[in-house]
Amino acid sequence: MNSAEAWTDPDRLRRYRERVFHERARLRAALADAPGRRRHVLADLLEFNAGTHYGREHGFAAIRTLDDFRKAVPVQDYTALGPWIERAAAGEHNVLTADQPAVYFTSSGTTGAHKKIPVTPRFMHTTFFPFYYAAWAPLIEHFPDVLDRPDAVLNLKHDPLTAPPTTASGRPHVGASQVDFGTRFGEPLSAEPGTGAPWAVLPAHVDAGAHLEKMYLRLRLAVESDVRCVIGINPAMIAALPHQLNLWWPRILKDIADGTLGGLPHGAPNPRRAAELERIAARHHTVRPAHIWPRMRALFCWTTGLASLYLPRLREEFGPDVALLPAPVAASEGPVGVALDRHPSAGSLVVTAAVHEFADAEDDLTPDTETLLPEELETGRDYHVVFSHVGGLYRYAVGDVVRVVDRAGGAPRLEYTGRSTRSDAAGERLRDAQVTRALAVALGRTGLELRNVACRVRPSAPGAAPGYEFALSPRAPWNEDGSRRFLHLLDAQLGTESAGYRTARAGGRLAPPTLLRLAPEAFAEDWQAAVASGIRPTQVKDRLFRQDDAQWARLTDGHH
Known part of the structure; x- marks a missing residue:
């Protein structure tokens, strides 16, 4: 049975829905005894991996409690675990995990060498699949018609490869969206919505890059x-869609009218549909997803961080009644939170997946950082995420910062706020989340709107104080008075968010922020250019801090 047939098979759809709702129910039940689940996860990962090289070196067999585990294993990032991972990727057995990694996920970052995240069968079945199935529950519960047809979902992140790159040991080294979980891990129900569409596996050859x-x-x-429904996970992919429709519109119409795909024969010519679409575009003077797909119901992607500033208005491009459903708080390395209901931004802690620890986001993580447990977190505070799971990542600092929104069912609900990296020119120590919140306040108090924004510490003359330059694409034209008010409010709110920023400004070590207003399509064109350079679309994310001169020039040159 191929993918399209699978998504039209009533029995398969019934079993898929049952599995999704079953895993959500299991997770909800586990939340009632989160400490008990944590003890179980810890005991399982210690027992399973006690005989590995890493387990023996860190005394896993003698560890009985989380306090013992904290004493034996330092807080560590990918750099610290890298030598162990490279040994496994080269083919050495029993390094971090008792079972051999079947695949290595790439990182989703856009700078530096791609990480190799080991993915074992035990990790997938114990940690990944339960949360993964549960993540789809709000979509198919509230919008069941998205599963009525294989082509009802446009899954932008689905990108299968016939010849994936491999590690030295021959294991695939790919993105999570490029792995056939059914074939690789024996989970035929795991195919995502949209993976049975006619475009899921392209009928024409295209180079992988x-x-x-x-x-x-x-x-x-x-x-x-x-x-x-459109699934993007990375909201920048969804934001690019309206731009791409208009950019490629003449080519799309010609292909449809001629019955071609990229200029090559594909099906019957459809001049009637092409003419209909041409009339729609002429009537509206632009092409919006809502015009093409009038029965659009939902967008599934991250809804927090920088995207929270532009998603409400972007949603309207797809239709006034379209819902935004939050993708899980997760990384290639493992899950943190998953939405179990229609909450617009936050997900419940996945207590069945890992031992989760946290540290105040204002502090820098070190190997001996004292961590907090989920029950010790405070609502409205930001925290670094540290987790340990059976897949071989132990007290791993993933580099993400989350905010506690509230508590539900016995565990905190978390939303992703940004990366833990800081911008620090004069002691201000600004994080993504602080700048995003300051931008939201300044926008809200001026009534101004944007399409996207980035910032950098602008070059300054010798002896002059550095300052932040914000490059911003307005949603509608901003006048000079509105821009000045926005900058004044932004400056004040940055001081509220960061004591370091406030002190640096008061001491004259940091100059006031400045504004560079860009053309409406500047960020969309920058995104296209990044993808054209060879970066996978899932990896080209919104980036607030952009200190690289070449990337800043690509975004701003010619777009003032």
């Missing part, structure tokens, strides 16, 4: 379907 061409071909096919 030709990401923009692959996106064009999928979009061209999707324009002829009744799409109800």
Whole structure:
């Protein structure tokens, strides 16, 4: 049975829905005894991996409590675990885990060498799949019609490879969205919504690195379907879609009218649909997803961080009644939170997946950082995430910062706020979350709106204080008075968010922020350029701090 047939098979759909709701129910039940689940997860990972090289070196066999585990294993990041991971990736057995990694996930970052995240069968079945299935529950519970047809979902992150790159030991080294979980891990129900669409596996050959061409071909096919849901996970991919429709519109119409795909024969010519779409575009003077897919129901992606500033208005491009459903708080390395209901931004801690620890986001993580347990977290505070799971990541600082929104069912609900990296030119120690919140306040108090924004510490003359320059694409034109008020409010709110910023400004060590207003499509064109350079679309995320001169120039040159 191929993917399209699977998504039309009533029995398969019944079993899929049952599995999704079953895993959500299990997670909800586990929340009632979160400390008990933590003890179980810890005992399991210690017992399973006690005989590994890492387990023997750190005395896993003698560890009985979480306090023992904290004493034996330092807080560590990928750099610290890297030598162990490289040994496993080269083919050595029993390094971090008792079972051999079946695949290595790439990191989703856009700078530096791609990480190799070991993914074992035990990790997938114990840690990954339960949370993964549960993540789809709000979508199919509230919008069941998205599963009515294989082509009802446009899954932007689905990108299968026939010849994936490998590690030295021959294991695939790919993104999570490029792995066939059914074949690799014996989970045939795990195929995501949208993976049975006609464009899921492209009928024409395209080079693996030709990401923009692959996106064009999928979009061209999707324009002829009744799409109800778009899955992006990374919201920048969804934000790029309206721009791509307009950018590629003449080519799309010609392909549809001629019955071609990228200029090559594909199906019957459809001049009637092409003419209909042309009339729609002429009537509205632009092309919006809502015009092409009038029965759109939901967008599934991260809804927090920088995206929270532009998603409400972007949602309207897809239709006034379209819902935003938050993707899980998770990384390639493991899950943290998953939405079990219609909460717009936060997910419940996945207590069945890992031993989760936290540290105040204002502090720098060190190997001996004293961590907090989930029950010790305070609502409205930001925290570093540290987790340990059976897949071989122990007290791993993933580099993400989360905010506690509230508590539900016995555990905190968390939303992703940004990376833990800081911008620090004069002792201000600014994090993504602080700047995003300051931007939200300044926008709210001026009534101004934006499409996207980035900032850097601008170069200064010798002896002059550095200051932050914000490059921003307004949603509608900003006048000079509104821009000045926005900067004044932003400066004040940054001081409220960060004592270091407030002190640096008061002491003259940091100059006031400045504003560079860009053209409406500046960020969309920058995103396209990054993908055209060879970076996978899932990896080209919104980036607030952009200190690289070449990347700043690419964003701003010619767009003032």
